Amino acid sequence: MRENKVLNDKKIKAVDFFCGGGGMSCGMQQAEIDVLAGIDYEGACKETYETNINGAQFIQADVFELKEKELQKKLKLKRNDKNLLLIGCSPCQFWSIINTDKKKSEKSKNLLKEFSRFVKYFKPGYVVVENVPGVLRKKKESGLEAFIEWLECNKYKVHFEVHNTNDYGVPQNRKRFTLVANRVGKEKLFPVKDEGKKLTVRDVLGEKNGFPKVKPGHQDKTDFMHTVANLSDVCKERLTYVAKDGGNRLGFAHILRLQLKCFIGKDNCFKDTFGRLWWDRPSSTITTKFYSVSNGRFAHPEEDRALSLREGAVLQTFPINYKFIANSNGAIARQIGNAVPPEYAKRIGQAIIKNHS
Template identity: 55%
Template sequence: MESNNKFRAIDFFCGGGGMTCGLRQAGIDVIAGVDFDADAKETYEHNNPQSVFIQADIKRLRSNFFERKYAIKPYDDNLILVGCSPCQYYSIINTDKEKSMKSKDLLKNFARFVEYYRPGFILVENVPGIMTNKNSILPYFLNKLKGLGYENIIYKVVDMSKYGVPQSRKRFSLIASRISGLNLKMPTEDSTISILKDFLGTANGFPKIPAGNKDLSDFNHTTAGLSDINLKRISRTKHDGGSRLDWANDMELQLPCFIGKDDSFKDTFGRMWWDKPAPTITTKFYSISNGRFGHPEEDRAISLREGATLQTFPKNYVFKTNSIAATAKLIGNAVPCEYARRLGISIISSNI
């Protein structure tokens, strides 16, 4: 979609560009994306050629950087600052506490730029845990916004399967504005949820492939390989929603760590359902041992392109990376493009 030449955005913690892509689809001019991850640069710039990737640690980036470099002036009513900071600290699947501590206060660093530029709009997306964790930075951030004149603040936890994204992906969303008289609203829920069969399968352009398939084209219908024992496990897992319980009584296939724990980690080694949303696409979606990431009927985990499609990246979005893991990281960490587009539309329509 062509830019409406009115709203502009800077996308902090942009990663591979999911939020930027969606905002551009809504007609918003994304000036720049900021991220510390050098692996994201080529992917971001290739797919978003009108946006500049700034590789920087937000903690060390000067507040006036965008004013000096891109002539961004404070108090621009049509400027959107986006802060979808990494969320390991607040995630229920967090495993590395020490590493995750680095993500705990990133919103405080983002608030420094909000204070300097006082943009018309603020947009934040994060995990639901940011609302419930007793050590959350959210109360500080909300008080900071109010102190800076952002009286119009709306936020809620949404299930993205109700917003055109075929995942049971629950996320905290916030839109704030300092402009009075706006009709600020979250995107409207769909009347039906989005489900897998409307996005994946041969009818949607995904030919059948085996585990370990290497697709060297930009489509990247690539899958991780499976060991012989895991091939046996996935072949014994019932199509369309089967689980590891299908072979729990087979001593050759059962894993010792799961003996007597049928009610724990039930999604591990499971298959997705055609008629349901996918589970949350994580950075490990290419591995059947890391969740319910098995294809509904083929004996493999979902491919990189299938994961990207479930994150609603366009099928011509090219991931410029050197490994399955690096690609999956960019995909799993992204804000789904379709939800980002709807957030952008909500901001554009707030003063109509």
């Protein structure tokens, strides 16, 4: 009994800021970290989060208004607790290289600074930050530089780098800035890397992996959600000219009635539009628009359609039984595309667990 109590006292407890639909929390739980709560401004994520992240509560809060003592009381947290992990994967549109409306996302540029407020108050044993690579390129403006300086001054060992999640068990090319800080051991911690073959689309999609062939507009009302966006007749015809296994829009560029007007005379740009995934390569980055063939290389390798919701989730390494709950397919796709791939989160958690044992 006493031995079990000692083990429980040493178990790492995590609070997941900007948790969304729970990708990071899911991976941390798979690494056997005790996730206490997820915090997010978007209440639409609550049902998905609480349905899948067993034992964790969803706290709907604006981090700009949430107070440190309020969170301390709500979750019964201790300050200077070496068994505490604080995670911050803030929405990152402002620092993304993708051409987004910066005015709409301007508030998000200060989310890292707000997260650091909680780190400075609680001074946990471990800190994890995951974001777009742009946050490192603009480390002064984003607040990252000052945050790292504070961590190092307070005796944290800090690893920070841009990683491709395909090196960590994710069948997808997805480059992400990752920071792992710890004040428990003397070594910097790195996500646990794959040494063998990297996963590709063929390893997780296709009929042999439980995905029957379907047509555009297919609706799957079960929790499996093999649901596919519909296509106009002209878009269906366009896809018939896109070569299987990695083809792109140049397959129909010579047919005037099918060519996209915005690309006339511009064959060398945005080739991924209407592009197919390759079977034997990792997928392109799964974005919030992965269910649309006109928003990137999101067409199935051989079927004339976009990826289904579940195919996008699997490429993000969500468990096959993970339930996504929202009021529209677009909202579900946003939960999937915005998430930290659970397998990548698990690899970060494993490094922390190994250091803590």
